[in-house]
Amino acid sequence: MLQLQSAFGVVALLALAWVLGENRRSVSLRQAIVGLVVTFATAVVLIKLPFVAHLFGAINDAVGAIASASRAGTSFVFGYLGGGALPFDLKSPGADFILAFQALPIVLLMSVLTTLLFYWRVLPPIVRGMAVALERTLGIGGAVGLSTAANIFLGMVEAPLFIRPYIAQLTRSELFLVMTGGMAGIAGTVLVLYATLLSPLIPDAAGHFVIASVMGAPAAILVSLIMVPETRDVKTGGTAGDPRLTEDPDLHATSTMDAIVKGTTSGIELLINIIAMLIVLVALVHLANSILALLPELGGAITLQRLLGYIMAPVCWLMGLPWPQAVPAGSLMGTKTVLNELIAYVDFSKLPAGTLDPRSRLIMLYAMCGFANFGSLGIMVGGLGVMAPERRAEINSLGLKSIVSGTLTTCLMGAIVGVLT
Template sequence: MPQLQSAFGLLVLLGLAFAISEDRGAVRPRTVALALALTVGLALLLLKVPGVTAAFSGIAAGVDAVAAATRAGTGFVFGYLGGGPLPFDPKTPGADFVLAFQALPIVLVVSALTTLLFHWGVLQPVVRGFSLMLERTLGIGGAVGLSTAANIFVGMVEAPLFIRPYLAGLTRGELFMVMTGGMAGIAGTVFVLYATLLRDVVPNVAGHLAVASILGAPAAILVSHLMVPDPAGGTTAAPTTAPAKIADSTMDAIVRGTTVGLELLLNICAMIIVLVALVHLANAILGLLPDVMGAPVTLQRGLGLLMAPVCWLLGLPWDQAVTAGGLMGIKTVLNELIAYVELSKLPADALDPRARLILTYAMCGFANFGSLGIMIGGLAAMAPERRDEIVSLGLKSIVSGTLSTCVIGATVGTMV
């Protein structure tokens, strides 16, 4: 059964994290067992309990509302390029969709909304609630719990701002948990974007992305503890003061959120252009090599073969593992946005619905080399005295973040 395959893969992934641990003797079985139980328990609750699943299905309505509101703005500014009425009949179905003018501007709206919710004090109690759950169930320090919980809603640089005064005093294991939490999730600013891209590929994808963001917290703690445990079991206390104000008024919050969103939007556009161009260039160079097994050598094929065993461990059939491995490789080497775009373009028969769902979870994280630079720069600026240690843990955080999202994918694979 594919569910048993996923369960076997889950154990292998955890065994791999333990095998590459800095100090296997310091790993606390109780913490591992509780973190695994919390990950599996939350997955069962969010995916199998009818009332809860119905609530998460309702997230799709919210995503549709934000997308429609964004199209109203882009259509007004960019006309038919932004989703407004077409002045002609398109010759090719889907040719009227322009990524830069219709999907990506969602980042602007979500950034402004997120800043507003923080300014109004709506999200802080939610973050603190998740933090308390992690502290009391897993016995981790309050500072780490707060940062990891914040990663459910904000990005890898914004979340540590909640505990900025405590970063310098974190133990090595706690610092690694903070870094892994950033790599094992996505920011709220891109959540709606990914849901919009995949809405026709994965049913109720918005709800599944929300579940993936929540499961990323205990999964990150589980994997990071296996890889970099604290011999002394450090537990840095939670901050007792509220985070600094992010805006002076509602209008100021809108302006600040829009400004931050604009920077992110421009970065995403530039990143897509450059990375897609580099992939095309790499494939052109690899195309000079003779065909292998009757097909040209491409970056996607190479990455697919490399990551295929991992995808099989997630519970995918072997005949689909190479295709899925290519997407996982693109996610790791480039980023998850391009991987999701490629997933949305795959023919219907390339991956079955179960494989697409598992991949959606397994790729829902920032664990890639580009994000590593962002994380090191942000954390080093907040805790300059820990810069060398942050850099030394950088590559490990990519591995731990990837293993965390794969653990989530395998966990979901045991239930679908």
């Protein structure tokens, strides 16, 4: 029954995307069906085939090696604060874990590895292969196909750098597709961090995050073309092999050592931003809860998390969660949308045992795997506005809609996973 509930949710979420979209009569039913089939097929291949599951087991081992390497660096610099041997007896289990010194520095290492893999020309052919596959199956232009494929590995600002020469030429539908792709995925720099947080709760968490990143590409195309369908017979950018599409966006590393330095510098900016945002946003939530505490209790204290839980609970139910679990899951979705996915994943990792069953936990991993929140919107609008200042007004007008499309995309992935599990 829960699988049928998830199947109903897939249809309902796509219908919601259509209702909230524009130019509804221009939506191509054929393209939507192909997009849904490709997204489902991607999920089946990556989740159900045994040899693929074995491959993602190897990815989990690689993530474990990266986490261990990061721990070696943090324990050397920070000592026991960074995960080194404690100079005293631990009285409270888990009290030795310090997020800022042990988990977050993984972002530094991943930033360097990503920069190196682009400099060594390992990732560009993979990105281009994904772009060609999206072009041929879903009929999109090479430029947006390349940007969407790059979102599998890069963030919402870095991926569009691949197609910077074309951004000003994109149609409204293509521009929205680029924005949805950014909102519906996460960067490789934080993937390992999130996998580290959830590995105690979900077996092969790292593999599932990789699957979510890959699934996010066709799912984002499907939802964006329903919400803002193409009204012109234009495919900007020719093919993904166009030489004007850069292979090394804004890195320009001249050597391996230069790539390490540039990756470290970028990672420092990201790390400081993450720490600052966590401090501010957690403090704001605490402040909001203090204000809400002044209201009369209704079956318990009123908190921001509880309110968000009731608002987003129907969406979680549509993904296939039992109703008693939909409210706490809805709180996570609300936190992810209003604040950001990192805080939501941290809250996820701290849920009391039994709050969500294993199937619900897996669905929520996929449903929260995206940058669709108001903080990310500011980053993306600012970045795209600099790349194409003549399109800034249109980018701004599509901003809130892209949060909705990004959220619907990740929820759609959660519902599809619910059908398959």
